[in-house]
Amino acid sequence: MFEGGGTELERRWLSEARTEEPPPEVVRRIERALGIAPGPAVAPAAPRVEAAASAGKGALVASLAALGVGGAIGLVLLLTRAAPPPAHDATLTPESAAAPTVAPATGGPSHRASDDVAPAAPATGALRDEISLIDGARAALAAGSPAEALALLDRYRARHPRGMLLPEALAMRIEAIDRSGDHQRARALARSFIAEHPHSPLAPRLARLAAPQHK
Amino acid sequence: MLRHGAVATDMDRSVPPQADPARLEQMFRAHQGVVWRVLRSRGLPPDVAADAAQEVFLVAAQRLADIRAGSERSFLIGTALHVVQANRSRARTRVEDTLEPDVELSDDDRGTLDDRRSALDLVGKVLSRIDPPLVEVFVLFEIAEYSAIEIARQLGIPLGTVASRLRRAREAFRGVAHRMNLTLAREQGQPT
Numbered sequence: 001m002f003e004g005g006g007t008e009l010e011r012r013w014l015s016e017a018r019t020e021e022p023p024p025e026v027v028r029r030i031e032r033a034l035g036i037a038p039g040p041a042v043a044p045a046a047p048r049v050e051a052a053a054s055a056g057k058g059a060l061v062a063s064l065a066a067l068g069v070g071g072a073i074g075l076v077l078l079l080t081r082a083a084p085p086p087a088h089d090a091t092l093t094p095e096s097a098a099a100p101t102v103a104p105a106t107g108g109p110s111h112r113a114s115d116d117v118a119p120a121a122p123a124t125g126a127l128r129d130e131i132s133l134i135d136g137a138r139a140a141l142a143a144g145s146p147a148e149a150l151a152l153l154d155r156y157r158a159r160h161p162r163g164m165l166l167p168e169a170l171a172m173r174i175e176a177i178d179r180s181g182d183h184q185r186a187r188a189l190a191r192s193f194i195a196e197h198p199h200s201p202l203a204p205r206l207a208r209l210a211a212p213q214h215k
Numbered sequence: 216m217l218r219h220g221a222v223a224t225d226m227d228r229s230v231p232p233q234a235d236p237a238r239l240e241q242m243f244r245a246h247q248g249v250v251w252r253v254l255r256s257r258g259l260p261p262d263v264a265a266d267a268a269q270e271v272f273l274v275a276a277q278r279l280a281d282i283r284a285g286s287e288r289s290f291l292i293g294t295a296l297h298v299v300q301a302n303r304s305r306a307r308t309r310v311e312d313t314l315e316p317d318v319e320l321s322d323d324d325r326g327t328l329d330d331r332r333s334a335l336d337l338v339g340k341v342l343s344r345i346d347p348p349l350v351e352v353f354v355l356f357e358i359a360e361y362s363a364i365e366i367a368r369q370l371g372i373p374l375g376t377v378a379s380r381l382r383r384a385r386e387a388f389r390g391v392a393h394r395m396n397l398t399l400a401r402e403q404g405q406p407t
Contacts, residue, residue, distance in 0.1 A: 014334065016334040017334035017335045018252065018358060020255075021247070022265070022268060026251070030247070030269045034272055036239065036240040130301070131294065138371065165297070
């Protein structure tokens with residue numbers, strides 16, 4: 001299942017998972033939505049594997065449980081793994097595309113007024129616009145432009161006061177405040193966030209900013 | 216147990232007229248599989264994953280001009296992760312509430328384990344019990360077959376963090392699969 005570990009069954013099982021394709025009806029649906037002509041017949045999904053449900057069939061699940069992880073995975077293995085074509089720097093940087101899952105936030109830092117804040121969007125928000133603003137803010141941070149990130153986050157806050165990515169936006173705001181040099185304020189906000197949401201997946205990310213020695 | 220509601224699709228679904236149809240089609244043909252696998256391995260059932268996959272490519276259609284050549288895969292997978300996150304937020308389910316120390320099997324779980332299911336079904340089922348930040352790294356490495364450096368870049372985290380989360384994800388995977396198997400074996404009166 002993993003390089004250097006796992007049973008043959010696990011490796012085969014995960015290998016099968018990697019080859020599964022979307023069902024033809026899903027492909028056709030998306031083709032229609034995108035306005036593209038139907039493509040060549042899609043290869044059927046990977047053959048069904050017999051799941052482990054009994055002691056006899058339990059070998060599959062049991063073998064998964066008995067992974068030969070064998071201690072920490074060598075970083076060398078990860079670094080030398082054959083990789084797909086590298087992701088080039090994009091206007092939308094790869095690191096801006098993904099976001100950790102979040103728990104709902106009940107509060108957040110105050111935001112500065114922005115001169116070009118658009119009218120607030122409907123309460124349900126627009127997912128694509130949310131993603132665009134969050135991605136843009138993350139790219140701005142990565143590019144060393146916290147002011148630009150904060151402006152985008154102001155826009156996000158105005159357009160999506162109850163957006164689905166609001167906790168991510170709050171955490172990113174704290175990071176942008178820190179990057180802009182206001183470490184004391186960032187530390188206070190990070191501590192507040194962590195105190196309110198100790199189990200949030202974002203909490204570890206903000207822990208560094210909340211540390212007393214962070215300056 | 217996570218409840219996956221419908222994917223938020225309250226934006227206009229139409230493809231912008233300025234979108235490059237040839238490039239859009241090429242992106243879809245080349246990456247529909249990995250997008251599907253990422254969504255499914257993050258625990259989305261097939262019907263919700265279908266909605267999510269469509270949303271991912273519609274987002275790409277709208278942002279096509281901003282996606283640099285060669286970064287299509289990264290963009291699509293990043294958007295897929297966003298859509299999963301939004302789906303979870305929309306379901307208003309707290310992640311920590313789903314991480315049960317003793318895995319209880321729902322009827323759906325039993326169906327997955329008893330019947331012939333795809334490998335991706337079972338992987339997604341196990342991963343749905345694991346802390347999402349760990350699952351993200353696991354899925355990017357094992358399903359999307361990213362390198363560690365690509366994962367670090369995609370998620371904006373240090374390389375050491377990638378290694379740490381992957382190690383913890385694998386240990387968690389082992390634990391959940393083991394408990395799930397024990398629970399099922401007990402229910403079936405089999406020796407554990």
